Amino acid sequence: xxxxxxxxxxxxxxxxxxxxxxxxxxxxxxxxxxxxxxxxxxxxxxxxxxxxxxxxxxxxxxxxxxxxxxxxxxxxxxxxxxxxxxxxxxxxxxxxxxxxxxxxxxxxxxxxxxxxxxxxxxxxxxxxxxxxxxxxxxxxxxxxxxxxxxxxxxxxxxxxxxxxxxxxxxxxxxxxxxxxxxxxxxxxxxxxxxxxxxxxxxxxxxxxxxxxxxxxxxxxxxxxxxxxxxxxxxxxxxxxxxxxxxxxxxxxxxxxxxxxxxxxxxxxxxxxxxxxxxxxxxxxxxxxx
Amino acid sequence: xxxxxxxxxxxxxxxxxxxxxxxxxxxxxxxxxxxxxxxxxxxxxxxxxxxxxxxxxxxxxxxxxxxxxxxxxxxxxxxxxxxxxxxxxxxxxxxxxxxxxxxxxxxxxxxxxxxxxxxxxxxxxxxxxxxxxxxxxxxxxxxxxxxxxxxxxxxxxxxxxxxxxxxxxxxxxxxxxxxxxxxxxxxxxxxxxxxxxxxxxxxxxxxxxxxxxxxxxxxxxxxxxxxxxxxxxxxxxxxxxxxxxxxxxxxxxxxxxxxxxxxxxxxxxxxxxxxxxxxxxxxxxxxxxxxxxxxxxxxxxxxxxxxxxxxxxxxxxxxxxxxxxxxxxxxxxxxxxxxxxxxxxxxxxxxxxxxxxxxxxxxxxxxxxxxxxxxxxxxxxxxxxxxxxxxxxxxxxxxxxxxxxxxxxxxxxxxxxxxxxxxxxxxxxxxxxxxxxxxxxxxxxxxxxxxxxxxxxxxxxxxxxxxxxxxxxxxxxxxxxxxxxxxxxxxxxxxxxxxxxxxxxxxxxxxxxxxxxxxxxxxxxxxxxxxxxxxxxxxxxxxxxxxxxxxxxxxxxxxxxxxxxxxxxxxxxxxxxxxxxxxxxxxxxxxxxxxx
Numbered sequence: 034x035x036x037x038x039x040x041x042x043x044x045x046x047x048x049x050x051x052x053x054x055x056x057x058x059x060x061x062x063x064x065x066x067x068x069x070x071x072x073x074x075x076x077x078x079x080x081x082x083x084x085x086x087x088x089x090x091x092x093x094x095x096x097x098x099x100x101x102x103x104x105x106x107x108x109x110x111x112x113x114x115x116x117x118x119x120x121x122x123x124x125x126x127x128x129x130x131x132x133x134x135x136x137x138x139x140x141x142x143x144x145x146x147x148x149x150x151x152x153x154x155x156x157x158x159x160x161x162x163x164x165x166x167x168x169x170x171x172x173x174x175x176x177x178x179x180x181x182x183x184x185x186x187x188x189x190x191x192x193x194x195x196x197x198x199x200x201x202x203x204x205x206x207x208x209x210x211x212x213x214x215x216x217x218x219x220x221x222x223x224x225x226x227x228x229x230x231x232x233x234x235x236x237x238x239x240x241x242x243x244x245x246x247x248x249x250x251x252x253x254x255x256x257x258x259x260x261x262x263x264x265x266x267x268x269x270x271x272x273x274x275x276x277x278x279x280x281x282x283x284x285x286x287x288x289x290x291x292x293x294x295x296x297x298x299x300x301x302x303x304x305x306x307x308x309x310x311x312x313x314x315x316x317x318x319x320x321x322x
Numbered sequence: 323x324x325x326x327x328x329x330x331x332x333x334x335x336x337x338x339x340x341x342x343x344x345x346x347x348x349x350x351x352x353x354x355x356x357x358x359x360x361x362x363x364x365x366x367x368x369x370x371x372x373x374x375x376x377x378x379x380x381x382x383x384x385x386x387x388x389x390x391x392x393x394x395x396x397x398x399x400x401x402x403x404x405x406x407x408x409x410x411x412x413x414x415x416x417x418x419x420x421x422x423x424x425x426x427x428x429x430x431x432x433x434x435x436x437x438x439x440x441x442x443x444x445x446x447x448x449x450x451x452x453x454x455x456x457x458x459x460x461x462x463x464x465x466x467x468x469x470x471x472x473x474x475x476x477x478x479x480x481x482x483x484x485x486x487x488x489x490x491x492x493x494x495x496x497x498x499x500x501x502x503x504x505x506x507x508x509x510x511x512x513x514x515x516x517x518x519x520x521x522x523x524x525x526x527x528x529x530x531x532x533x534x535x536x537x538x539x540x541x542x543x544x545x546x547x548x549x550x551x552x553x554x555x556x557x558x559x560x561x562x563x564x565x566x567x568x569x570x571x572x573x574x575x576x577x578x579x580x581x582x583x584x585x586x587x588x589x590x591x592x593x594x595x596x597x598x599x600x601x602x603x604x605x606x607x608x609x610x611x612x613x614x615x616x617x618x619x620x621x622x623x624x625x626x627x628x629x630x631x632x633x634x635x636x637x638x639x640x641x642x643x644x645x646x647x648x649x650x651x652x653x654x655x656x657x658x659x660x661x662x663x664x665x666x667x668x669x670x671x672x673x674x675x676x677x678x679x680x681x682x683x684x685x686x687x688x689x690x691x692x693x694x695x696x697x698x699x700x701x702x703x704x705x706x707x708x709x710x711x712x713x714x715x716x717x718x719x720x721x722x723x724x725x726x727x728x729x730x731x732x733x734x735x736x737x738x739x740x741x742x743x744x745x746x747x748x749x750x751x752x753x754x755x756x757x758x759x760x761x762x763x764x765x766x767x768x769x770x771x772x773x774x775x776x777x778x779x780x781x782x783x784x785x786x787x788x789x790x791x792x793x794x795x796x797x798x799x800x801x802x803x804x805x806x807x808x809x810x811x812x813x814x815x816x817x818x819x820x821x822x823x824x825x826x827x828x829x830x831x832x833x834x835x836x837x838x839x840x841x842x843x844x845x846x847x848x849x850x851x852x853x854x855x856x857x858x859x860x861x862x863x864x865x866x867x868x869x870x871x872x873x874x875x876x877x878x879x880x881x882x883x884x885x886x887x888x889x890x891x892x893x894x895x896x897x898x899x900x901x902x903x904x905x906x907x908x909x910x911x912x913x914x915x916x917x918x
Contacts, residue, residue: 068429118612125375128429129568130611136561137604143597251557255440258433266430295444299437303422306434310426 038167040284046173046242048280049180053235054257055264055272055279056187057228063204063267064224065120070131071112073254074138075229079105079236080245081146084153094156094237098179101233108138109229113222120221135250142247150246176238183234184273187227191269200224204267252295256283259302265311337482341475349474355586356481357542362566362582363492363575364535370572371496372528373508375428377560378419378435381442382533384555386412386540391458391550392451401464401545408544409537416533423525427511439560447552457551464545477546488538492575495531498771499754499778500761504528505573506740506751513738516700517752517818518726527761558600562589565603569610571619573742580618634797636806637790639843642850651713652677653822653853654699659708661694661877668694670877671708676822676870681848682855683868683885687897691877692857693735696824699855700732701725712822727755731820733811735827735857739799745810746795749782752817782817789813789843805836809843816847823847825856829863841867865889873897 054076061069069075082104087097112134119127157175161168191197202210203220211217235257243249256279261267264275282301286294341349361383368376389408393399399407422434446452453459463472464480471477495501506514507524515521544550562585570581585603592599610617654676661669669691676682684692697703699710701722710718712728720728731752740748756774763771786792789809799807808828815823825844829837837860844867848854858864864871864885871888873881875897881888888894 068432070429070432115608115612123615124428125369125373126611126615128375128432129564130608132561132564133568133604133607133611135604136565136600137608140597140599140601140604144601148597248557252440255433255437259437262430262433292448293444296441299441299444302437303434306430307422307425310430 035166036288040288041281042167042169042173044281044284045277046170046176046280047239047283048260048277049177050235050239050242050276051257051260051279051283052273052276053180053183053231053238054253055261055276056184056269057231057235058258058261059267059269059272060187060231061224061228062261064200065203065207065221067116067120067124067127067131068258069112069225069228070128070254071134071138072131072228072232072257073250073252074135074142075105075108075232075250076236076239076253076257077142077245077247077250078108078138079229079233080240080249081142081236083233083237084151084240084245085146087156088151088153098234098237101237102230105229105233105236106226109225109227109232110222112229113225117218117221120218135254139247139250146247148247150244150249152244153240155241172241176242179234179238183231184269187231188269190227196223256298259299259306262306263302334486341478346474349478351587351590353474353478353481353546354590355583356478356485357539357546358563358566358586359579359582360485360488360535360539360542361563362570362578363488364532364539365563365567366570366572366575366578367492367495367504367535368528368532369567370574370578371501371508372504372524372531374420374423374525374528374532375432376419376435376529376532377432377564378415378439378442379532379536379563380555380557380560381419381439382412382415382536383540383543384442384446384550385415386537387544387550387554388446388452388458388540390541390544391453391461394462395458395460396451401462405464405541405545408541409534412537412540413530413533416529416531416536417526419533420526420529423529424522436557436560439555440557443552443555443557446555453551455552457549459549461544461548461550463548471545474546481542481546484538484542488535489575489579492535494768494771495764496575498764498775499750499756500527500764502743502747502751503754505743505747509740509742510738512702512722513734513740514751515722516702516726516732517814518723518755519751520721520723520757523759561600562603565607567617568607569617571617571621573616574619577617577619634793636794636809637787637792639790639839639846640788641842641846642788644849645851647679648851653713654855655709655711655714656695656699657709657711659695659698659705659710661691661698661703662706668877669698669705672874672877672879673708674872674879674882676853676855678853679848679851680853680869681844681867682853683864683871684855684857684874685859685861685864685871686874686880690874690897692874693826694877695874696732696826696855696857699725700730700824726818726820727757729819729821730824731815731818731822732824733808733815733826733828735830737807737811739807739811739814741800742798744796744798745791745802746782746786748799748810748814749785749817750778752814753778753781753785755818785813785817789816804831805833808832808836808840812840812843816852820852823852823854825854825858827857827859829858829860837863861889 057072058069061067079101083097083101086092086100087094116127116130119130155172157171159171161170191201199215200220200223202213202215203217207217260275260279261272263278264271283298286297290297340352344352361379365376365379368374386408389411390404393404393407394401419435419438423431447455466480469476471480503514503519503524507519507521511521566581566585567578569585571577589599614621652675656672656674659669659672672695684695686692694703698705701720704719709716712730717725717728740751786795791810791813794802794806799810812828829840832840841863844854856868868885871883871885872879873888873894880893880897881891
């Protein structure tokens with residue numbers, strides 16, 4: 034039971050990060066119908082930016098996160114600007130284009146930070162809380178808290194602001210949105226920017242939990258994508274539920290299958306998607322037929 | 323063709339003489355490059371030709387290599403028996419990875435295949451039988467009639483022979499009816515299905531080909547390096563492979579080969595600065611995707627725009643031979659069909675019966691369920707209730723390709739021509755009436771396939787001539803005027819020799835002359851013994867063309883009879899001119915609300 038609860042907490046912590054990554058995928062997908070395969074690499078850049086700044090300049094962790102957000106936000110805008118000529122034309126090409134950007138970012142990370150990577154000290158040094166024999170690391174609470182805050186802010190933006198409403202409109206029908214005077218390109222750029230900012234938050238948070246290295250983007254990206262898909266691609270609540278579900282799946286697979294956990298995770302994921310491709314909440318997508 | 327062979331001869335001679343001018347290490351680099359070329363052909367077939375995103379190609383490669391390694395080193399099996407089993411294992415993996423493709427496409431497929439590839443790497447790095455991270459290093463030298471294949475020079479000739487074989491097979495497949503169907507599926511899987519292509523089987527075929535090429539490459543790799551380790555099959559190399567195919571031109575097999583050979587040498591040259599190399603590939607891939615979507619293979623066409631000499635012209639339609647009427651049985655019978663989409667009722671108890679050799683008009687306001695009815699008849703939708711009978715046999719719930727083989731052909735409201743296929747190829751897709759199970763012939767009886775292809779081409783010329791499209795045969799549909807595209811779509815539907823032809827708004831976007839010619843074509847089609855059902859908004863055309871008209875409104879049949887009777891039916895007038903005086907529709911109510 035204790036082991037179970039311990040695994041549960043670990044799973045939820047990682048799940049919160051996967052949910053952030055998944056939301057980044059989803060916001061781009063629902064706005065422009067594109068899956069950004071470079072998203073994992075943007076998370077990795079975010080992790081590097083935050084951890085480097087945090088360790089080098091001894092500023093508070095929150096400031097380091099903000100710096101990472103600015104860096105990745107810019108990267109997101111650059112990617113969108115490059116691929117804009119392909120928007121609403123050829124999705125396979127755009128998809129391959131984002132894979133290309135992923136490779137570029139990974140190469141840049143190797144050139145800037147080296148191929149080996151570094152460990153990041155935890156920003157909260159307090160003892161883990163002890164709840165009936167289950168040890169809850171304070172950092173886990175921080176991760177869950179920050180993820181919840183980012184989610185709330187995103188929901189507020191999408192629901193309550195004019196810009197958010199414009200983005201929702203583009204997601205539903207980009208032609209009708211254009212007719213209403215919404216600049217679709219700008220809205221897409223914003224989706225990419227926000228997606229990249231979420232990636233930075235996810236990367237900053239996961240830094241102290243994992244070893245930060247240039248290839249972490251691939252695995253994180255796929256896990257985040259899988260989470261988004263489990264929840265139902267493009268759906269925001271789906272991304273959260275899918276993220277946590279995938280975090281738990283991951284944690285329990287690691288507990289029971291040790292080294293083969295990745296294999297088990299991906300096979301279970303492939304099966305789940307085959308049985309229900311639209312995920313738990315159904316795909317909230319732009320109908321492009 | 324002969325000129326191509328002449329062009330090929332110097333390349334073959336150069337490839338044959340190549341080892342004489344190379345040092346030992348360069349020879350090794352060439353050997354590796356050829357293996358990448360085999361892999362790239364496989365990826366080009368699945369991604370470029372069949373349009374299936376496959377990021378597991380490197381795993382098929384790995385399965386081939388690892389199977390050879392495990393079987394030879396652990397069980398002492400000979401190299402060649404192990405090689406055969408390895409290729410079979412890769413094909414089996416292809417089938418397994420292809421299963422998700424039946425349920426999902428594009429990015430979903432991309433991530434699932436990528437996930438399975440990562441799963442494979444995870445397995446080989448941890449499984450004791452696969453040698454964990456250290457890999458397996460005691461693979462024997464493949465024996466071949468006393469030829470010492472541990473020499474990179476002699477191994478090159480083995481590779482060359484295999485490479486030539488797989489290249490010719492890939493070219494053969496892409497230029498045959500199967501390849502055309504794969505390309506049609508890539509461009510528009512719905513239209514391909516409606517023309518008789520078995521989409522699920524074709525998708526599996528694409529992944530089987532992918533597995534086959536991955537397996538062959540894996541066997542060659544195991545024989546050449548005689549050592550396998552997980553890092554050869556990592557995602558970085560998958561990306562390199564993808565870059566090769568994209569830069570070379572994914573839809574062109576030759577382009578894939580050029581891309582693979584080129585990048586393999588670049589990779590070798592930049593081995594010491596691999597991070598810069600990856601940066602370079604990434605940037606080049608992004609640039610190619612944005613500026614040269616067809617890659618190197620598409621470059622000549624993009625640079626040297628072919629000068630158009632004479633503008634091609636549409637020739638007159640050559641009427642079909644009239645067939646004397648037989649008994650007036652009913653070809654299509656729709657009995658109490660209802661179609662619901664969750665809460666929305668699109669069709670409610672629709673019944674109609676179309677006798678042979680009739681032109682039946684289906685009219686009704688927008689949103690009255692006309693196209694839904696077509697989608698039910700042609701198998702895109704399954705009716706919620708009711709029956710559809712074709713020549714007396716119930717066909718409810720059959721897949722579109724089965725209905726196509728049973729003689730149903732259709733056109734689409736928004737035109738669904740295969741965009742990257744020429745007009746002739748569009749027609750050829752419809753002419754090919756074989757089932758996909760026919761594909762064993764591609765391996766066993768390639769000459770039979772060639773003969774069949776020649777007969778198809780002859781018939782395609784007949785169809786093109788009949789519809790006056792001969793001068794447009796090699797044009798890409800996108801480049802043609804709208805009216806001609808509409809005619810191509812009708813020609814394509816008729817090429818499948820249907821007994822029932824469904825035309826969805828064939829006159830939309832046509833000018834007066836074109837509408838007149840359309841009526842002439844449709845009458846001739848009817849006189850040749852084909853039953854025609856046509857959805858149309860152009861009432862002048864409906865009145866003059868149709869023998870009988872059915873009016874739909876709100877998913878129900880509200881009138882059915884000869885055109886002149888139907889036109890004066892008060893319910894029809896009401897449906898068309900609006901009943902807003904009596905009760906505003908939902909949309910109108912909304913508008914009023916907004917106005918206030």
